Amino acid sequence: MEDLYFEATNKTPKVSFRAADGKLEIIGRSIPENSYKFYEPVLQWLDEYIDSPAEKTELTFKLDYFNTSSSMYILGILKKLEFLHEKGHAVQVKWYYDVEDEDMMQTGEDLKQIVKLPIEILEIDQEEA
Amino acid sequence: MPKTPTLPFLADMKMEQIILCFHGKLNNEMIQYFIKIMDLNLIQCEVRKVQRRRIISVMIESLQNVIHYNARLQEEANEVEQHTYFIFYHSSTGQEAPVYRLLVSNPVKEAHIQNLKARLETIKKQAVDRLHEEQLKILEHKSVKADENQHHGAGIGLIDMARRCYGNFDYNFYDFNDNFKYFTIQFVFNGQV
Numbered sequence: 001m002e003d004l005y006f007e008a009t010n011k012t013p014k015v016s017f018r019a020a021d022g023k024l025e026i027i028g029r030s031i032p033e034n035s036y037k038f039y040e041p042v043l044q045w046l047d048e049y050i051d052s053p054a055e056k057t058e059l060t061f062k063l064d065y066f067n068t069s070s071s072m073y074i075l076g077i078l079k080k081l082e083f084l085h086e087k088g089h090a091v092q093v094k095w096y097y098d099v100e101d102e103d104m105m106q107t108g109e110d111l112k113q114i115v116k117l118p119i120e121i122l123e124i125d126q127e128e129a
Numbered sequence: 130m131p132k133t134p135t136l137p138f139l140a141d142m143k144m145e146q147i148i149l150c151f152h153g154k155l156n157n158e159m160i161q162y163f164i165k166i167m168d169l170n171l172i173q174c175e176v177r178k179v180q181r182r183r184i185i186s187v188m189i190e191s192l193q194n195v196i197h198y199n200a201r202l203q204e205e206a207n208e209v210e211q212h213t214y215f216i217f218y219h220s221s222t223g224q225e226a227p228v229y230r231l232l233v234s235n236p237v238k239e240a241h242i243q244n245l246k247a248r249l250e251t252i253k254k255q256a257v258d259r260l261h262e263e264q265l266k267i268l269e270h271k272s273v274k275a276d277e278n279q280h281h282g283a284g285i286g287l288i289d290m291a292r293r294c295y296g297n298f299d300y301n302f303y304d305f306n307d308n309f310k311y312f313t314i315q316f317v318f319n320g321q322v
Contacts, residue, residue, distance in 0.1 A: 011161065031189050064182070065182065065185065065186060067193060067286075068285045068289050069286075072271060075268055075269075098178065100178035100179055101179050103179060103182065103183060110268075113265065114268060
């Protein structure tokens, strides 16, 4: 299975999904005009990945802004990983937030409430922010 | 050439209060520049990052709503989309903590007003905690099957914006022409939160 990689733009995050080691990353800003167009290939890639996943899957989110239509797809991605987790595969989600941005931390907590997945909520190291 | 409709609140606005003002046809490319300008200004005003991000998130959501709405109107949008206003200004008085106001105004078809009004009134009546619960409920139920119909946000945009300004928003409809009214929504943020 091929990896999925999108470079970050001013409106869309970097997406780096590696099939072999299960390292998935979504980093940057997610405010596309049409979230469907951006996230549909991501969801499709996950559908394929779920059929033959890596031993362990680790998804990292590091976002500054995202619009509400992106939030639907972020949750859509988590739901797919929830399904993988339910099938007995190891899945870990890391939700990073800026220490000064309580709202982003709260969003991580909200996601934890909605999906049954191990979600770690972590502060972004200020030096790397 | 038809006369451009004017908005009553513009006459009362003082130049020195305005941080960012836009009038014309909006597009998604512009938003990234607005984000930069707003962020720089708010940093200069020593507004905390959490509040800066709230204000900017509301700006993004409200402007994208206008862009999506204009796209929905298709042919009619050509006649009205150049009449969008976006104004970010402060209303600080002396020693008091600054208050920031984000105002977005765009022509809305008469036929759509009733639904919009009903939705806004429902949101306005709800406490912020209740809005949070509703947002989670919508997310939980709508995210399962992502399809193209959801790129408008499934109605959580207004709830999210209302939450981010702690329910401190107001709206109005002003005359535009026979088929449209100027829908004006204003979000208020305390700079010291």
